[in-house]
Amino acid sequence: MNFGFSEEQEILRGEVRKFLDEHAPLEEVRRQAEATDGFSRELWSRMSALGWVGLTIPEAYGGAEMGLVTSVVLLEEAGRGLFPSPLVSQTLAAQAIMRAGSDEQKQRFLPGLADGSRIATVALLEESDRFDPEGIALLAAPDGDGEVLRGRKCCVSDASAADLFVVVYRSSAGVGPDGISLAVIEKGGAGVSVDAHPSVDLTKRVSTLTLDGVRVDEGIRLGAAGSAWPTVSYIFDVGATLVTAEAVGSAEGGLAMTTAFAKERTQFGSPIGRFQGVKHPLAEMYVDVESFKSLAYYAAWALDQSADDAAIAVSRAKAYASEVLPGMGLQGVELHGGIGYTWEYDIQLYLKRARWVRPMFGDADHHYQRVAALGGL
Amino acid sequence: MNFGFSEEQEILRGEVRKFLDEHAPLEEVRRQAEATDGFSRELWSRMSALGWVGLTIPEAYGGAEMGLVTSVVLLEEAGRGLFPSPLVSQTLAAQAIMRAGSDEQKQRFLPGLADGSRIATVALLEESDRFDPEGIALLAAPDGDGEVLRGRKCCVSDASAADLFVVVYRSSAGVGPDGISLAVIEKGGAGVSVDAHPSVDLTKRVSTLTLDGVRVDEGIRLGAAGSAWPTVSYIFDVGATLVTAEAVGSAEGGLAMTTAFAKERTQFGSPIGRFQGVKHPLAEMYVDVESFKSLAYYAAWALDQSADDAAIAVSRAKAYASEVLPGMGLQGVELHGGIGYTWEYDIQLYLKRARWVRPMFGDADHHYQRVAALGGL
């Protein structure tokens, strides 16, 4: 019985934290986030070399073959200082290929993802912003022994930096899980274009991916046409878990910043952290972070083990996090007073991150409804 | 433009407060509430003589012919010290008779209600606990030129003291508003029986009214058979408003008690009211009481004026009050610490009252849904 991390994982945590403290303090994060693709290619290379980018990819394809629990450690640390990078997108794309791809496809795509030389993301959502099979309406037209895609995928993370897109679409019309397919589409191919949008959280870039007559054949389709829903559903769960793990870190980072401010800032003759009106909200935040942290750890473990309660565990974690994070961000800014509201001061970055996290892979309402359904309520 | 009470109403408020301070401090209220019917017949007589019991009944029938706004003043003061009496029930029964009764029926019933010599209540709900026409399932069987009732009405207030019951039932089967009737049924008639239940709030008695072959004829039916829904709907609105007005008083009473305690009680060397953890919840309670007070005043005015927005105004007031009152009651007990939880100390009586108010004439969810529907959301 051990609901904690292994010694190896704790060492990894220490290394990541040291690396990011050194290379990505918040002033540096702001600079990196303003780069073309919103992150530092140089740090990406160095992290790839350290094995952190391909953490969950099998050793056979150049990865470290760790579980999601180990990814949680990495992402918690990345979240703490709002480190911008396509780590989550890369992991999700790799997971999709690992789950649904043929040996040949794994051989073709995974090594580049493991060594960070190529960047990948997943293109799941459409304008309906739904997480059920009904949300996938992009319908492929049959074309000889292949299919042709014409349409748009919305809110695609890290798309402007990505070389590969794992795209979800329908091979046959309908509304249920049948007929849903996945394909790996390369940037630069005919008909593939990316519209990058200005994002509220500068460390998290979003784009629209337009597919205008993109051909999919067996070589790039992951598995048989129409068979991909179980993989997509799994990717939704992994995505929700990784985003929550990263949010544990950012929540702790924001809480630490506000707590430090409350100790230093003096008003009416004493540090504002003495007043229960400041102290109690901070205590409540701590309770919430520790709680969705426990839920997120367990969700990662349950996914790694393919446990029966993995889906409900994921939804509990993401629901709790999505529910409380924006309030924590708002409180952080409010407790700072005027300074917290300026562009120059960092606490507002945590509010923006919290709001980015909320809808990602399903908001609180979506996941609570799922907990209710799975829990037999 | 004057959103306040008239001089006459303020004088009434002063007289009521003086009367209740003298005759019904909380220790006395506890004693009265333990009497057979849960209130003091003697004080009832004195209040009747002062014209307070028949406040809204026309002068022609012995009342003071005041509007609901004036009733609000009376009930706010009654609520402040949790004064137990059938004032609300009496007013609702009188309103139903005034609205739907014939001249003859008014002449027969209202003078006794105005002078307090008879006590009346309304029997609206059934086991379904619904406030729409679907909630009324008690179906009369035709019987010559009359009808016969066989069934139960639930959660009837002040039933054990009542001489008259204004009972809602169906003259014809169905689910909509058509077919709903009202009749005045006297205690002691064949087939009429009351089962008094132990109540959580000792100052608010509830009973089940059983009608086992009770005959209704034109003499006691208020209006034509099947025509009563508009009156019933109006009674629901007046009930919600009067209960909210009384709740304004009880909320203020509970808040005043907790505030006084917070000034006196010393802990860690200073009055606990100095700590923001105590001070801020009290401030929030004040904001809430003042706010649903404004809504309740306006609702009473709108009903008196038959204003277009009367229904939505009522629902806003009752929704807000029902939403916040139980929390105020819980906070009151919690902020008192251990003493607040004892039977001997009075603050817990305010929690029990708050919980009585919550479902009466519709809880927060019911009324918010109604606001949404009426407001075109």
Add this chain to the structure above:
Amino acid sequence: MDFELSPEEEAFRDEVRRFLDENLPPVEERKPEFEGEWQRKVRDKRWVGFSWPSDVGGGGGSIMEQVILKEEMSDRRAPSLGTCFMGLAWVGPSIIHYGNETQKQRFIPEILDGKYQWCTGYSEPGSGSDLASLQCKAVREGDEYVVNGQKIWTSLAPWAEWIILLVRTSSDGPAKHDGITCLLVPMKSPGVDVRPIKNMAGSAVFAEVFFDNVRVPAENRLGEEGQGWQVTVSALASERSSISEVQGLVRRYAELKELAQTTQKNGRPASAHGPLRARLVRVETRIEAMRLNGLRFLTKQLKGEKLGSETSINKLHRANLEIEMGEIALEICGNAASVASGEATPGGGKWQHFSLSWPEVVIGGGTPNIQRNIIAERILGLPKD
């Protein structure tokens, strides 16, 4: 209770409405030259500074007439009455109460005519909600004060020609308030340096203002030395009416309702979606409670009573509602809320901007914790911390 207007008030409302019918085109038809014409016309009506006494050039409007004027203007989305925003809101009332004749004659007409902008130098980096702890210092040298120090959260500073400034002229008094003096300072004075502050929404609506040996003629002192605190409090008191706040919230709620009704969530309008619907109607109910609270306060004023700390009730509501409406809007937008602007997000990003702008109201007007303290201490009588 009576929500009717008196015949005189009705007549005034009709006058306002007639004026608006004749002079105010719908928003989409207003041309560039309209604004100037409008300001001339309302100035001619004496509706700029309508609450100020007639003898200084104000409108001398009664409380009820002020309410009527504001409501009608807001209902029809009329431009502001006057363009010297801070002058009308803060500086004018202070000068009327505490200025000498020369100051009144010099500044009041120009404020009413909107000749230039004023800004207010009250807050400092170290003072926050504790305004009286300010440190910006003025030393008397002959006929001048020499000012050194810094102000922050100064709106409109880059465009202002004058600043109304609170400075510390003494630290000796028994209370922190006692050594504070109020000066009227030209922004062009040598040694004044303005640095805009960008807020988290990316706009620069505030600035820091630095004073480095700025010399201010003693005749520019408003009120007596050490009286600066009262001078400010009188202006703060004039800020209290909340009618137009409520109208702003009502309009915002209407936009939010439209967003909820026109955005699909899982195949149904977001407004039909249980939890969102519940939150929307809770907001609607609180806005109505604010409106009615405001009418109770107004009734008190009409009876000649002064408003006190009860105005904090609506400030707390407003703070909650500004934040909550932003959060509801973002939740409705879903993942598209991460897009800052453009066609890929409902409303083109206005909800994102709105949801990053609440601190102007919530923090600027006194933080919610300050409002809670005010209610707890001044109304409920609980001991100070």
Add this chain to the structure above:
Amino acid sequence: MDFELSPEEEAFRDEVRRFLDENLPPVEERKPEFEGEWQRKVRDKRWVGFSWPSDVGGGGGSIMEQVILKEEMSDRRAPSLGTCFMGLAWVGPSIIHYGNETQKQRFIPEILDGKYQWCTGYSEPGSGSDLASLQCKAVREGDEYVVNGQKIWTSLAPWAEWIILLVRTSSDGPAKHDGITCLLVPMKSPGVDVRPIKNMAGSAVFAEVFFDNVRVPAENRLGEEGQGWQVTVSALASERSSISEVQGLVRRYAELKELAQTTQKNGRPASAHGPLRARLVRVETRIEAMRLNGLRFLTKQLKGEKLGSETSINKLHRANLEIEMGEIALEICGNAASVASGEATPGGGKWQHFSLSWPEVVIGGGTPNIQRNIIAERILGLPKD
């Protein structure tokens, strides 16, 4: 991470399960004589005082074995292990840590055998959360202490034969804690007067205990004079495991879910009703978070670290959940929630009783504000008020 048990732990769990299979009938089949037999059998297994060292007659169970034992017992709704509730929870641990040999030999076996009840005399009317401010006084006279004062919130006092009592023996020390001493006092001593306190649910689960010149032999002092605070703190620390709390909440939630699924609201089960459904699932999620928080704390203990203030996390959750589950239940019951008992209300009134009983947990275990202070000051390091 690893949620498996070691082979030894598995073996222990199997042993417990076998014992339960053989000795524990289902709840509805338990006869009056069952309780006595059960207590003898678990005493024989050394499962009463299972966490206490073997040399005093305890079970010497490891932390993990304690958890397994508690879980299995709770799962099968077994009766308590032992009947001397306060003795097992509070008095025993204090005596084991601070008692002399005579005291250990005298009291520990009787506590394990459940010979009689103990009660605890810690709280006083004036002390509340500020336990160290207690006033109940003991003066040494020869070989005796003479006790005068009052205790409150004493559970089981009317049935107890002994009370563990904190008294003030000196007011001189630099800290309020310093002058506190712990005495073990027979309830039959002349001058002890017990007055039951009825709670708001109408039950008398607490009492006030008055001491009027009660003479206590000095040999009944536990620990040294002035050491009473530490003696208590050690017992308080033993209260910290929250596994069984969570199981209690899980069971309560299951009942609440059943109520929601079987009660109609506007023609549908209450559980299908948007806002109630949302609140129920929020409760369910928080209970699971508590369970997992508890496993993280357990992991820390298994690694040999002491638990500190983090246990306040689950205390805050529990306080909120006890209250929230009661409120949800009452809302589901609707107007029938006003009926205190009988067939006219769902559950015959148990939800009404439950919703009036939360203070035992919420206030008794340290108010939520106290828990928030603990977290803010001891974990986040914010300054004391």
